[in-house]
Amino acid sequence: MPVPSHAQIVVIGGGIIGCSTAYHLARDHKADVVLVEQGKLTCGSTWHAAGLVGQLRSAASITQVLKYSVDLYERLAAETGLETGWKMTGCLRLARNEDRWTEFRRLATTAKSFGMDMHLLSPGEVKAMWPLMQVDDLVGATFLPTDGQASPSDITQSLAKGARMHGVRIMEGVQVTGFAMDGNRITHVKTGDGAIACDKVVNCAGQWARQVGAMAGVTVPLQPVKHQYIITEAIEGLASDVATVRDPDRFTYFKEEVGGLVMGGYE
Ligand SMILES: Cc1cc2nc3c(=O)[nH]c(=O)nc-3n(C[C@H](O)[C@H](O)[C@H](O)COP(=O)(O)OP(=O)(O)OC[C@H]3O[C@@H](n4cnc5c(N)ncnc54)[C@H](O)[C@@H]3O)c2cc1C
Known part of the structure; x- marks a missing residue:
């Protein structure tokens, strides 16, 4: 399937972070979003995650985000019809x-x-x-x-369904190969299936985020372990x-x- 010729925002990566980003951009900001994933949704680290969900961190801001995640996992299935495997075990x-x-x-x-x-x-x-x-x-x-604890793949599929319900177009099997730039600004995302003109790009490529950033001349200080x-x-x-x-x-x-x-x- 050809990729759309234009989107307000292109999200790169169909793991839990990319699907959550697309879902929230579409649900809360009514953004016109295309998500591109080189393989299948969840095929990166997300598929392997053990699924422990902990909330307490030393920074209040991160703790707030994690508390929000727990609230979301509790109600997402009711919204999308897809279970997340969430269990509040303590x-x-x-x-x-x-x-x-x-x-x-x-x-x-x-x-x-x-x-x-x-x-x-x-x-x-x-x-x-x-x-x-x-x-x-x-x-x-x-x-x-x-x-x-929850099932990371199930959360991701549930978020992807929620994103689609809010108009996000999800393209699987589409690899980002580079960017067309106007100075420091990305004007197009180049993929193996054509280019997508866009206003903004969100790099949610997980352990590949450094390589994706480098395509736009951006250093992402990330080293997979x-x-x-x-x-x-x-x-x-x-x-x-x-x-x-x-x-x-x-x-x-x-x-x-x-x-x-x-x-x-x-x-
Ligand atoms: C064994 C293991 C256990 C873990 N256990 C836990 C746990 O219990 N709790 C917890 O919170 N976290 C856990 N984690 C960490 C968790 O898995 C990650 O933090 C999370 O899945 C990262 O999600 P992501 O969306 O950023 O990355 P990913 O799931 O890796 O998604 C990135 C996506 O980007 C795509 N992509 C990359 N480059 C391109 C490109 N050029 N074009 C198009 N698409 C591209 C990839 O195909 C991939 O699907 C664990 C990790 C591992 C490995």
């Missing part, structure tokens, strides 16, 4: 030493200042919540009840709504998936 953060515990007590105060109710739990309370966990090396844990997780067989006694777990001293996280666990680790 998230446990484990403290294995006194330094971490001190940090977590400060974190609970920060959470409060952002309007979030973060609980401080004893090892016994963690055990009651997560019976399969060995807790004898814990000092304590924080629990944020409004965190959870490898990240892996393992998925276990079903584990007896593991509840489907068990809290997600982050263990910062072991650089690992856990979440329930089809009766087993996903365990991801950072080097």
Whole structure:
């Protein structure tokens, strides 16, 4: 299918960020948007994401955006008819030493200042919540009840459907190969299927964003790193709504998936 000859805004990349950007531009700003994706929607990092949804960050602005995401995941399916897999399981953060515990007590105060109710739990309370966990090396844990998990691909498809409902044209199998420029301004997005004249471009190419930026002479300071997780067989006694777990001293996280666990680790 030929690409449209003109769009107010071209969004490059059909991952969760590109689809969310297109959805919000069309829904909230009534923008005329074309989204181009070189493969299929979700085929980049989004397809691989484990799906933990955490909200608390050190900056209030990012925390606000993440809180908004949780609100959106709760109501998106009702709007688009496509489920997101959102489960508000809460998230446990484990403290294995006194330094971490001190940090977590400060974190609970920060959470409060952002309007979030973060609980401080004893090892016994963690055990009651997560019976399969060995807790004898814990000092304590924080629990944020409004965190959870979702299916990143399903969220993206739901956002894409919402975007289409608001008039976004989504072109899959269309690769951006360069830009026509007028000085520093992009006038056309060049693709393997023709050029799209546009007023604005949003680079949502994820781990390829540096290469896409370079096509317009823009340096995007981004370096992809490898990240892996393992998925276990079903584990007896593991509840489907068990809290997600982050263990910062072991650089690992856990979440329930089809009766087993996903365990991801950072080097
Ligand atoms: C194993 C793993 C586990 C993760 N777990 C979590 C988690 O639990 N929670 C969490 O929040 N995050 C997690 N992440 C991170 C998360 O996956 C990413 O932050 C997110 O998916 C990035 O989305 P994106 O839309 O920016 O990028 P992508 O999904 O990579 O989308 C970019 C898209 O741009 C397209 N594209 C690139 N170049 C071009 C071009 N020239 N023309 C057209 N299209 C182009 C690509 O094909 C791709 O589809 C995890 C990541 C990995 C790898």
